[in-house]
Amino acid sequence: MIVDDTSIQELRGRLGGRVFLPGDEGYDDGRKVFNAMIDRRPALIVRCKGVADVIAAVDFAREASLLVSVRGGGHNVAGHAVCDGGAVIDLSAMKSVRVDPRSRTARAEGGSTWGDFDHATQAFGLATTGGIVPSTGIAGLTLGGGIGYLNRKYGLACDNLLSADVVTADGEFLTASATENEDLFWGLRGGGGNLGVVTSFEYEVHDVGPVLGGELVYPLDQAEEVLRFYRGWSSEAPDEVRADATLLSGPEGPCLAIIVCYCGVVAEGEKVLQPLRQFGSPMMDAIAPVPYATVQNLLTEVFQPGLRHYWKSGFVREFSDEAIGAIVDSFATAVPPPFAAVAIEHLGGAISRVGEGDTAFSHRQATHSLLVLRVWQDPAESAENMAWGRACYDAAEPFLDNGVYVNYLGDEGEARVRAAYGASYERLVEVKTRYDPTNLFRVNQNVTPV
Template identity: 70%
Template sequence: MTVNISSIRQLRERLQGQLFQPGTDEYDDARKVFNAMIDRRPALIARCVDVADAIAAVHFAREMDLPIAVRGGGHSVIGSAVCDEGLVIDLSEMTDVQVDPITRTAHAAGGTTWGGFDRATQAYDLATTGGIVPSTGVGGLTLGGGIGHLNRKFGLACDNLLSADVVTADGRLVTASANENEDLFWGLRGGGGNFGVVTSFEYQLHPVGPVLGGEIIFPLDQAKTALRFYRDWSTDAPDELRVDAALVSTLDGPGLSFEVCYCGEIDTGEKVLRPLRQLGSPRLDTIDSVPYETVQNLLTDVFQPGMRHYWKSGFVREFSDDFIEALLDFFVADMPAPFAAIAIEHLGGAVSRVGAWDTAFGHRQAQHSVLILRMWQNPADSDANIQWGRKCYSVVEPFLESGAYVNYLGEEGEARVRSAYGANYERLAALKSKYDPTNVFRFNQNIKPASSTA
């Protein structure tokens, strides 16, 4: 869609931040997102520096009948932070984090990444559950639920959300909390980016000093024994421990990796982790007492910018011997080129002690989730990588629940979106009708307004 020069000039005069359009020097960089498979060309990109900019951008898009995409960290695998021929409301310059060590709370602006958030809060030995890749935005992760290294001890990111400031589809700024616009507050905690532009998040923080963290890697010939051990040991583990298991193919060769974070007393953690560390003959063991930020950066080198991504995921229903056999048989028989991973994420603990209807994120009883991940650079390799991911998912699907984690969901159709929101979908659709009846915010895992085909 072409926007006339006069209208563009008017928007530019309303904004304190920058405005990018096709043909300008920084436009191509401004439209890049985490997944290099995404190549969309918005009509305009408004890089906001404050709430007033976000409000002005929403009003302009409505006046011009432009589709709206909202960018925080830009980490969505489906590229929901950018749209063709619409307006991108880019919050990436809004990164201020204000920490109150007395109340153990933090306010983070809508474009903050977890790396920036962790730096600010760790200055006071405080933290909350956040993304395990530092360049992930706090907004997208929290709005979709928010799995992270601390989730078994402190719950999901959305469970630690105290309030949020939201620019709604009609350009109003509202605050949502347990005491104000409570229905919207419920929907923001797992309903994705369906309800507006969230310009600020307030989080509950927790004391988190040095943690016991690092990585253990076993050769593949020990993977079956190690996964069987992990299944029972991780399910019975204390809340302070999160350990993710992953069959990985990297430049260093294939193996079974365990990524560890223990956020309690170090001496106790040593005892808890001893059975894993004494299991078999690992080829690498880097576990040590380290700053929490070190664990948060374990995957930074893996998730480099400019890579193409394909993901499939689900919550494990049956972590059986048959499930383990199926994973290993597929992985060994169809060994992928680097980089590939079949990751088993460690849930349960505090996550499962929140009611399924207390927040929009309802998948509370799963003890583990599975993420099938392929990354590559050459566009010519896309079909082969995608087919491998789909084939792998078909192997594990019989062992999974019907739902999925919204933040990992690809372009998988409306039925899959409904299953991701699960039993909370109808309530979310009614909420959508109240706050966004014409589905302005639809570049996401979209919830259509109730009684609407918008």
């Protein structure tokens, strides 16, 4: 869409931040996101400096009938941070994090990443459940639920959300919490980006000192045996531990890696992890007491921006021997060069003790999720790599629930969107209809208002 110069100049006059148009220096950098598969050209990018800029940008886009996308960390695999021909409301310059160690709370602006958040909170020996890669934005992760290495002990990121400041589709600034705009607060905790632009998040934070963390690596021919042991061990593990089992093809060839984070007394963690560490014949055992940030950075190299990503995901319904055999066989039959993975993520614990209807994230009883991901560089190899990802997912699908973690969902159609929101979908429609009746915020896993 072409926006006239007069309107752009009026917008610039209302902003403390900047507007980038096609051809401007900084425009191409502003439209780049984590997944290099995404190559979209917005009509303008509004890089906001604060809440007043966000209000101005929302008003401008609504009055001009522009398509709107909202950029926090820009890490979403589907690329919903940018759109073609519309307005990008870019929060990436809004990154401040303020920690109050006395009240055990932290407030972070919507452009912050988990790296920003952990840097600020760990100065006080505090943290909350956040993404497992520092470059992940706090906004997208929290709004989609928010799994991470602390999720079994402290719940999802959205379970630790105390309040949120939101600019709604009509340009109104609201605070949502358990006592204020409660329906909006419910919807923000798992409803994705459907309900407005969240300019800041207030979280409960917890004591998180050194953790017992790292990885065990097994040769691929031990994968089925180790996964059968992992199935029982992980299901009985205490809340302090999250352990993710991942079939991966890395620079040194295919293997099974189990990444562990035990958040608690290290001596107790040693006892809990001992059966896992003694099982089989691992090629590497790199588990040790380390700073929490060390575990948070274990996958940084894999998830560096600028690579091409394809993901398919679901929650595990049946973790049977048959399921394990099918997953390992599909991975081992045609293992591509790096990087490819089938990750089994450890859920349960505190996540399951929140009521299914208490937040918009409704998949509370899932004990594990499965994520097939493929990462590559050459655009000419895209079809081949996506086909590999689909084949691995197809092998696992008979053992998965209908639901899917919304933050892992690509553009897979309305049925999958409904599956992502699950039992919360109809209530989300009601909340969406109240706060965004014209569906201004629709570049997301969209809930259509009535």
